[in-house]
Amino acid sequence: MNRGVVMPYGACGACGALGGGLLALCLAMAFNLAQGEAPLALIWAGLFGEGGQSFDIIWGFRAPRLAAGVLSGAALAVSGVVMQSLLRNPMVSPGLVGITSGAQLAIILGALAAPGLMLQFGVAIAMLGGLFAVSLVWLVSGGRRASPLRLVLSGLVVSMCLGGLSSAALLLFEDETRYLLSWGAGRLRQNDWSGVEATAGFILTGLLVTFALARRYDVARLGPEVAAGLGLDLRALSILTLILVLLMTGAAVALTGPIGFIGLVTPHLLRLMRIKSHVVLIPAAALWGAVLLVLADSLTYLIGNVTSAPPVGAITALLGAPLLLWLILRSQALKGSGMMSAAPFGLGRITGLRPSHALYGLGLALGAVSLLHLQSGGAGMDLSEIWLALWRQAEPLQNRIIWELRLPRLVVALLGGAGLALAGLLMQAILRNPLADTGVMGVNAGASAGIMAMALLMPFAGAVSIALAALLGGLAAGALVWALAWARPSPTILILTGIAVSACAGAFVQIAVLQLQQTQSPVAWLVGGLHGRGWAAALVVLPVLAGASFIAILLARGLDVLALGDLAAKGIGATPDPLRLAGGITAIVLASLIIAALGPIAWIGLLAPHIARLFAPVRLRAQIPCAMIAGALILVSADWLSRILLAPSEMPAGIVISLVGAPWLIFMIKRSDHR
């Protein structure tokens, strides 16, 4: 291809992207306007006949809905484009760096605290939430130094954290937040123009200013050195872009609720059209982002009305997540990632404690919390009664309460916490990444999808059937991630594939939750806890945990070598892929089983290994017992709190952990990073 051909091709690509985008948008808009609950024939007759309400319906409901779709789609897509260019990272989007979940949390909290304020200051509150999320991601990832992968993972951790807080709020204030639910999944539906009027100014300003900066983004994409050489103040541009992105996505979230993947998909779509210049890229992204969102909305109307149709946010996630997967698997940039050197960020030893002393300390703490755990419950009982009951010497009912209710629950908490910690430790070792755990491999999302499928198919299913569905879902998701990444099972590919598979399962869960929401409380099914767990659960978990611990100790030395990087590991005769597969299968099977027994519980697999590394920074074999005791300590403490906080009601342990554990994790990562 010579230069003479390139030029017209580029120009033609530009006119294709812009002209085609405009044409596609017109068609999508016309199609969308024709859709709604009122039959088309009635609307048509009203427009050209007598006394109908067609104009009111179109102007009062459908046009604002369409405008919301166009504005929101354009805002998200343009935000995605400039973020990807500025960070030179094809995997970022407003959703992936936590802005959407931050804005969502802010709106939920705002609606709970001051519903009246939300109508006036919705955009401002959403923006504050987004800013908070971005700051957290920035802190966790280490800012500009962050590698693309680390930025994405930090975004994921922060999103999970804020999402956990959102679902805790939804669960605890179910009646107050019920009216937020359909918004919470992303819907374009409007009552009148007030929502659009309140947000359009912000979005349009953002779009125009971004467009005015187009040339600077062209320069910024060349990299910091070139940009500096060409006299671009990258710092100022970054800050301005952050403000613009917050403004646009904050307004979009306030208008339509969190809608994912538009900001990720649109830039890639344009890349396929070979658009390079931001002067074309930005308006084209606005057009195509709008087209995608409006078309996704139309798709929901084809399925049915509000009762049966999924929210548009779930549709974009269902369509966008596989695309993300495809991008990851074909990405040139990630081809050599298996050869990346050691862990992307190091963790130093924080205390001077020796591992053995740390073990004693953790063990003592675990013993103390276990006693507190045994002591809490609706029936009271003091320590002497518990002691007697342990020897079956107390009153018969007390013996039963200890032996049938409290003791099995404690044992399951101990085993489950230790197991999740071990699975997380193995996962972090094979992925060489301290922000990974089995949740990143899709196990939690897969289990949730299994549970929701069960709730839809067999509404009266008992705990055992639900656990089996969760087990199948978790294992299937884990297996799918490995199968998809089979050709190149490098840490980066595995992590990104896991995120994409989780997103697919998450979209299904989102749809199922809304289907079930009208007649029951499905969120309660999705939060793990230890309520009512008996000896059967302990008997299932114990042998698998024992086996997994044995395998982990066997693999430990090999995995230590893996930490040097695949290239170095191969150099000293290790075989990274089989090691990684063995560790991965062990971790996924263990985590799937425990999550089946407890329900989806996040964070332990992330937190416990961090605690272990404080005391035993280098050798995996020393980390294993530390992490397992720390994991047990976390889960037993969380379950103890879950029983006493709202007694006689229970706040599931899964929520306690995400309320307390998530901020703690962010703090620990930040702190260890300074060392």
Place this chain on the structure above:
Amino acid sequence: MFFRTSVIGFALAGFAAFELQAETCFHHDLGETCLLQPAQKVAAFEIRQIENLLALGVMPIGVGNRDQMVDKIPSPLAEGLAGVADFGLPATPELESMMLLGPDLILGGARNMGRQQESLRALAPVAGFEPYPAGGHNMYAVMESHLRAVATALGREAAAEAVLAELDAEIAAARTALAAKGWAGRRVILGNVNAGITGADVMLFNSNSLPAEIIRRLGMDYAHHDPRHLDKAFEVTTVEALIAFDDIDFLYMPFNAEGVRNLMASPVWRGLGFVTAERLHEVGYQQMYGGPLSARAFLHDLIAALGK
């Protein structure tokens, strides 16, 4: 001969007595439960089952989510609940206090009881009832059958028939009164207006819903039948769906006052046939997955709204 006959007779009588004692059986959505004797100490979760007990004149030994139930159940009978044990949320019942109080029957919604049945069965027989059974049932009949099943378990069948007969009698009296005001044969639809941050939902009750049956029994014609949404007996839609119902009386329950205000300010709403003709009637909000007490409260609200 006489001896043999009497032996057989005694044996039969003995069997019959045994049968009588063993066969307090009733059906529910998790299967069939048989009790040796009528239940007396009952633990109940979720509004419908708690209402069933109260309507039958039985105070449960404890209920799930007690304080909320005291507020939520539209009957003075609910005040008595303040004195019973609180067993926590239906999704996570407090097993220890239940074990201490020793219920002889645990009642609740089929989904939560189904999920908990493995741990609850260790305490007492468990029965679960689904207020929205799939299959297009008449939900009023479902409510009646749930009440009768619970009455069987308690050995209070007569009380159940009395409750239902009283409801019928009230409906019959109201039918005459409403007919005098010209309501006989009017086409009516009931909706529930809820609002999100942006769009407003209109929840329309289908022809097989509980309130639709009450409206029909009051002598009116229930005008909304959507075969696609018979399972839940309601559907959530938007105001647009209402323009097809020009000639009806629209009854609405305001789930959310702000949403109702927003909705009623829109030009489409103001142009709707039943709005311009002033055939719009607000009815007090009641949940429709409750039991006989909620049904009766709805009836009273309806009579108050239509009798103006």
